[in-house]
Amino acid sequence: MMRHMAIPQTLSAKPRVLIVGGGYVGLTTAQLLQKKVKAAGGIVTVVDPMPYMTYQPFLPEVVGGHIEARHAVVSHRRHLKDSEIITGKVTAVDHDGRTATVELSQGETVELPYQDIVMAAGATTKTFPIEGLAEHGIGLKTIEEALTLRNHILERIEAASVMTDEVAKSRALTFTVVGGGFAGIETVAEMEDIIRAAVAVNPRIGQTDVRIVMVEAMGRVMPEVTEDQAVGVVEHLRGRGIEVLLNTSLGSVVDGEMRLINMKDKSEADRFESDTLVWTAGVAANVVAKKSGFPVDPRGRVTGAATLQIADEDGKVLQNAWTAGDISAIPDLSGGGLPDGTCVPNAQHASRQAKVLAKNLLAASYGQGQLNEYKHDSLGAVAGLGMFQGVGNPLKVKISGFPAWMAHRGYHALAIPTVERKVRVIGGWVNELVLGRDYTPVRDLESPYRQFQEAAGGVKPKEAAKG
Numbered sequence: 001m002m003r004h005m006a007i008p009q010t011l012s013a014k015p016r017v018l019i020v021g022g023g024y025v026g027l028t029t030a031q032l033l034q035k036k037v038k039a040a041g042g043i044v045t046v047v048d049p050m051p052y053m054t055y056q057p058f059l060p061e062v063v064g065g066h067i068e069a070r071h072a073v074v075s076h077r078r079h080l081k082d083s084e085i086i087t088g089k090v091t092a093v094d095h096d097g098r099t100a101t102v103e104l105s106q107g108e109t110v111e112l113p114y115q116d117i118v119m120a121a122g123a124t125t126k127t128f129p130i131e132g133l134a135e136h137g138i139g140l141k142t143i144e145e146a147l148t149l150r151n152h153i154l155e156r157i158e159a160a161s162v163m164t165d166e167v168a169k170s171r172a173l174t175f176t177v178v179g180g181g182f183a184g185i186e187t188v189a190e191m192e193d194i195i196r197a198a199v200a201v202n203p204r205i206g207q208t209d210v211r212i213v214m215v216e217a218m219g220r221v222m223p224e225v226t227e228d229q230a231v232g233v234v235e236h237l238r239g240r241g242i243e244v245l246l247n248t249s250l251g252s253v254v255d256g257e258m259r260l261i262n263m264k265d266k267s268e269a270d271r272f273e274s275d276t277l278v279w280t281a282g283v284a285a286n287v288v289a290k291k292s293g294f295p296v297d298p299r300g301r302v303t304g305a306a307t308l309q310i311a312d313e314d315g316k317v318l319q320n321a322w323t324a325g326d327i328s329a330i331p332d333l334s335g336g337g338l339p340d341g342t343c344v345p346n347a348q349h350a351s352r353q354a355k356v357l358a359k360n361l362l363a364a365s366y367g368q369g370q371l372n373e374y375k376h377d378s379l380g381a382v383a384g385l386g387m388f389q390g391v392g393n394p395l396k397v398k399i400s401g402f403p404a405w406m407a408h409r410g411y412h413a414l415a416i417p418t419v420e421r422k423v424r425v426i427g428g429w430v431n432e433l434v435l436g437r438d439y440t441p442v443r444d445l446e447s448p449y450r451q452f453q454e455a456a457g458g459v460k461p462k463e464a465a466k467g
Helices: 024-039 056-064 143-160 166-172 182-200 227-239 347-366 401-415 419-435 450-455 461-466
Strands: 016-020 043-048 052-054 073-075 083-094 099-104 109-113 116-119 123-125 174-178 211-215 242-245 248-254 257-262 268-273 276-279 283-285 309-311 317-323 382-384 390-392
Touching: 016 024, 016 083, 016 109, 024 043, 024 052, 024 116, 024 347, 056 143, 056 182, 056 401, 116 347, 143 166, 143 182, 143 276, 166 174, 166 268, 174 182, 182 211, 182 227, 182 242, 182 276, 182 382, 211 248, 227 242, 227 390, 248 268, 317 347, 347 401, 382 401, 390 401, 401 419
Parallel strands: 016 043, 016 116, 043 083, 116 317, 174 211, 174 276, 211 242
Antiparallel strands: 052 073, 083 099, 099 109, 123 283, 248 257, 257 268, 309 317, 382 390
16 A cells, blocks of 8 residues: 655755656756756756656667667766656646645655646557557567567577477567557667577578568558658568568467458458567557646647647646647647647657757746747658668658668767767767677576576576576
8 A cells, every 4th residue: 555645854845846757858858957946946856767768769779789778778866966856656736736746666655846847758658459469569668678679589589599399480580560650660670680690690590580570550651751761661671571561450469479450451461470579559648647637638648838838728828837748749830740730759859849848947937038939840850770771851851771870870879868878879889880789688687586596496497487
């Protein structure tokens, strides 16, 4: 049972800017506000279940082994030294009373008073009620998922290389990715890259033993690029041996058996067994949006004005309430957004919205400047497709291959927050170019104490293997 308590003495009682979520928006906003709010006698408080921000565009590169997992995250405590960090999650907001209920990691809850609140909890993986998906699927929204996927892929290759059962071997070497957006395309391309590298040094299996399947329910991939570029991406992936199935969805995955459905006539398109199912089919606003009591749109996003103030359906703004990033529905004044006129949920908007939000909050609550509306013309998009390959349209210029790969790495090296993380990431890339890709799997991530338990006599080897 959770214990409910008032704000403890260890948490500040100063006028608070409460930032719900420590992702791209939360981290950037806190960085820009913390010193100025502190100088004005207040404090910035960041509440997030994780003690770090994850730079999600790098997750496919973590899967591919180009970036160390810990380098794709940014520590809150290291880079928000003038902020109050609370590891927990906001479960309710009483904006009239200017308080938020926070569930701490130990299970206790506290009531936090605030002066301003920033809803910046981002998005979570969007799923559908598909039989077996929860048991067999691996998402790709967190650093833990990316690292687990990388090691799972390498473990399956190693295991398959000593299998005598051809059915089990085929299942181990069949890899399935659902979702043909940016995340899905980058992930399947990085998977093919590292699978090819790992298989090449294992004499007991060959490239022909591997099957990689990408499933997309729509008739094209990557809506962020032009039609001809999307077609080119499919051709490129197929040229690398990846089966790209368009107009196809996942019907069920029971005991590892994938049942695919043809979206045009709802007939069964294919049925096969696979030990690896990666789900990248969309995102949904964090559920805290609906629990907050703030107005939300039909997609569950907190509705906001162009000033990044939370606003109701009539456009009336709520004082001292702010939102930005994937959790928000902010009007795209450039005219290049989603069909409903709101900004596309991506890192490009999140980083720029955070800067405008911080300035506007200082203007509205601390009299520092004036309110400005958020307007940003898209710089285009660039995706990496594995080592030395990419596609994109930065500044409306179509590029592919090596130039797109360079543009992709260049943009994200600049975009990841903090100089410290930029240096670590770029240093890792240089090491890889000099020393080659590291495809060593780390075993027992799900049962790290197995060997000690066996040595101590507490777990028999067969039981430990199941764990």
